[in-house]
């Protein structure tokens with residue numbers, strides 16, 4: 001038996017893109033317990049409802065997180081639409097789903113890169129981010145921005161995706177698909193990558209269920225949980241099945257996310273094949289009065305939006321539950337008994353988005 | 360950009376940003392934009408860093424961290440604020456927990472605008488920082504220069 005000691009981890013750490021602090025209670029090389037200390041990115045964004053009106057808040061909601069920015073804006077807008085009883089045109093629904101899936105593509109590629117960086121495979125990291133730039137170019141083509149889109153408004157969207165743009169997108173996706181197939185080989189069949197990922201941070205189906213985990217993190221342990229199946233936006237018209245793995249270790253999480261990249265590419269192809277003609281927005285009058293909750297599937301898992309309005313410009317309450325918040329208990333569970341050298345990998349394996357969580 | 364004599368190292372810290380600027384800084388370091396061709400190198404260690412790239416505003420909890428990072432860096436040092444959040448507080452300026460831009464806590468030399476700041480703009484900021492770093496390291500009376508230029512309060 002060794003002596004117990006506490007190793008501080010973060011907030012500024014080379015593998016962490018974002019600040020989070022963990023106190024790791026260690027015995028020799030093993031972690032007994034991890035105590036998180038968060039709040040470094042807390043801004044108090046939900047408090048802005050007192051100062052900005054509900055339309056301006058769309059832009060604030062988008063800046064909850066720069067990675068799943070589009071979906072935050074979308075989730076909030078859809079909650080408002082539900083309160084105000086607005087039915088958006090079909091084309092707007094399909095457009096929203098397109099951008100959601102493009103966002104998922106760029107987020108998953110970003111995560112794969114960070115994971116590669118986490119186990120010290122620099123060139124793979126660079127390769128993932130090189131592919132990701134192609135998706136960002138598509139963002140720029142369709143909305144004119146790389147990360148923060150600001151194309152949502154209550155009642156629809158602000159921009160259309162023309163047939164020429166669709167053609168470019170499909171061509172680019174073909175290239176991306178080929179390239180991701182290449183890196184998938186390295187991630188899933190490379191011996192040294194496997195030895196770094198297999199059997200690390202195992203969570204059973206029962207555990208992820210009890211801890212209330214969400215998204216790819218839960219799906220990697222076999223939990224069939226995909227909010228897209230609830231059928232918002234264009235998803236009822238799309239044919240897809242949630243991607244599930246049963247091993248529940250870091251390797252399974254990597255596997256699920258790489259396969260989701262292909263799934264998203266497939267969904268975008270289906271969307272373009274079925275995209276209806278028509279308006280992209282309807283005019284909306286009045287103020288939100290009432291409350292509503294909306295659940296959407298973000299790249300990292302299920303996000304819940306709650307909005308309460310009182311018929312005035314300023315809302316009563318806006319609340320966002322983000323997927324990383326749901327996954328943190330799962331992360332702490334995986335850390336028990338892990339080696340110190342695996343900590344960066346474990347943190348990365350939930351695809352943490354601290355600025356979402358702390359808002 | 361003139362001839363660079365030495366190769367400054369860069370430290371990136373994410374204040375209370377929304378991640379947007381944060382990942383753009385990372386994208387700037389990856390092959391497509393490749394900021395490392397200007398002779399800089401990304402490091403995670405403040406004790407060896409010359410340029411501090413800070414994204415996002417300052418809040419009550421990370422203020423101490425930012426100040427500590429700045430103080431741990433050897434002189435001469437250059438601070439670049441990336442994104443409107445780091446410049447002024449940006450959209451979060453009115454939030455109860457945001458104290459303001461990076462310059463509310465440490466002296467900032469270069470401001471890079473944008474929400475999110477584009478890689479091209481970040482590269483521009485880095486190039487300016489490298490030049491400024493050269494200028495500062497050429498001088499022997501560094502401490503006084505910094506006092507004058509940045510109003511560095513806590514050493």
Ligand code: SF4
Pocket residue numbers: 063066148375376377378379380381414415441442443444445449450473474475476
């Ligand atoms: S400037 Fe914009 S993109 Fe950058 S951290 Fe602030 S809100 Fe996010």
